[in-house]
Amino acid sequence: MALGTATVPYEPRFDAGRICLDLLATTHPVERLDSLAPLRAWITGSGLVPPGTPLAHADAAWLTAFRELRGCVGQLVRGCLNGEPRSYDLGSALDRVNDLARAAAPPAPRAVRGEDGRLVRELAGPPECAALLAALARDVVELLTDPVARASLRQCEGDNCPIVYLDMSRGRRRRWCSSEVCGNRERVARHRRRAALARA
Numbered sequence: 001m002a003l004g005t006a007t008v009p010y011e012p013r014f015d016a017g018r019i020c021l022d023l024l025a026t027t028h029p030v031e032r033l034d035s036l037a038p039l040r041a042w043i044t045g046s047g048l049v050p051p052g053t054p055l056a057h058a059d060a061a062w063l064t065a066f067r068e069l070r071g072c073v074g075q076l077v078r079g080c081l082n083g084e085p086r087s088y089d090l091g092s093a094l095d096r097v098n099d100l101a102r103a104a105a106p107p108a109p110r111a112v113r114g115e116d117g118r119l120v121r122e123l124a125g126p127p128e129c130a131a132l133l134a135a136l137a138r139d140v141v142e143l144l145t146d147p148v149a150r151a152s153l154r155q156c157e158g159d160n161c162p163i164v165y166l167d168m169s170r171g172r173r174r175r176w177c178s179s180e181v182c183g184n185r186e187r188v189a190r191h192r193r194r195a196a197l198a199r200a
């Protein structure tokens, strides 16, 4: 990748290591879930539903609900970044996530023959919003109750980058949400500093 302004930040990102963290990343660098088309694209791109799942029935209430859950994820995950969260750090966000996790069953996948005869994953029908929120909320529950995963939560070291990811790298030395985005930005900055020094 050429050094320069990365265009990657404007693509949806699915590299935080957990689907609930990918949801959290949709606030950065600008609100991505600002209309239904990007929400539908996010739902498919994140793997929450198989490719080709009908989502035409998603309406404005979905946007509100996904963003509300995202706010809860943010509070809970950021509460875990500096060691064990205290109960008052979690509060109503935890209740909300638990409610969503319990309120519906996540969409049930099934294996069917695709056009070429190979098995592909699909849903029995268009998923309900509550089912998708339940899948996300259960991912939050799994993350928060897994001590290894919880201890692997990191915030990107990039300037003003709020992205939280799961550092599963060997030796746990990952520093950036993405080497192509924040890692590259740091390399560009270092390159500029060296060039400026050389000119001085």
Ligand SMILES: [Zn+2]
Pocket: 156, 157, 158, 161, 162, 163, 176, 177, 178, 181, 182
């Ligand atoms: Zn970053």
